[in-house]
Amino acid sequence: MKPVTIEMIQDYRINELKYDFMGYVFKDLRELSFHHLIVPRHLCPKKRLGDGYFKWNGAILVRDTAHDYLHLIEHYDEDLFELITAEMIDQNVKNRLDIENLKRIRNILLAFETEYADEVDTHGKRLIKDKFITNRIRL
Numbered sequence: 001m002k003p004v005t006i007e008m009i010q011d012y013r014i015n016e017l018k019y020d021f022m023g024y025v026f027k028d029l030r031e032l033s034f035h036h037l038i039v040p041r042h043l044c045p046k047k048r049l050g051d052g053y054f055k056w057n058g059a060i061l062v063r064d065t066a067h068d069y070l071h072l073i074e075h076y077d078e079d080l081f082e083l084i085t086a087e088m089i090d091q092n093v094k095n096r097l098d099i100e101n102l103k104r105i106r107n108i109l110l111a112f113e114t115e116y117a118d119e120v121d122t123h124g125k126r127l128i129k130d131k132f133i134t135n136r137i138r139l
Contacts, residue, residue: 004053005034008060012097021059021088022109023102023137024066033063035070037089059088062135069132073112076119076127083108103139 009015009032019025026032036044036052037059044052052058061067074081087101087108094101112128119127 001029001032002034002053004055004058005032005060008034008055008058011055011095012060012091014060014097017097019097019137020061020066021091021097022061022066022070022084022105023139024062024135025137026062031062031064032060033067035059035061035067035088037085037092056092059092065131065135069109069129072127072132073109076116077112080108080112099139102137106136106139109136 009029012021014020014032015029018027020032021035034053036057038057039047039049039052041052044050049057061070070081070084073084084105087105091098091101109132113133116127121127
């Protein structure tokens with residue numbers, strides 16, 4: 001785990017809260033990952049930001065739910081992806097996970113789930129996995 005990831009887990013009390021920047025729950029710290037918020041990882045070298053692992057540029061997400069789901073949303077609905085990203089940036093600015101931001105993120109996720117409820121991927125499987133819906137905190 002990158003030092004900035006460990007720092008953010010401590011600063012945002014993520015291990016105590018047991019949920020991430022999008023409200024997804026986890027049991028083990030090894031489930032968490034750093035998500036580039038403002039400058040995507042692939043653009044960081046071009047912008048002379050190295051690998052882009054900076055607190056101002058990141059959110060801590062549960063890898064196989066929130067992180068994977070967010071990238072799925074990015075692929076299907078860029079506007080909703082940007083709205084979720086803005087909420088996570090706001091939490092970063094506040095230097096804490098905020099219940100109001102998490103409620104707005106939840107509402108954005110619900111909107112995505114309503115719009116894409118019947119969609120399937122290229123293998124014929126449901127686009128929105130059950131764990132994307134069930135592994136969130138209750139608000």
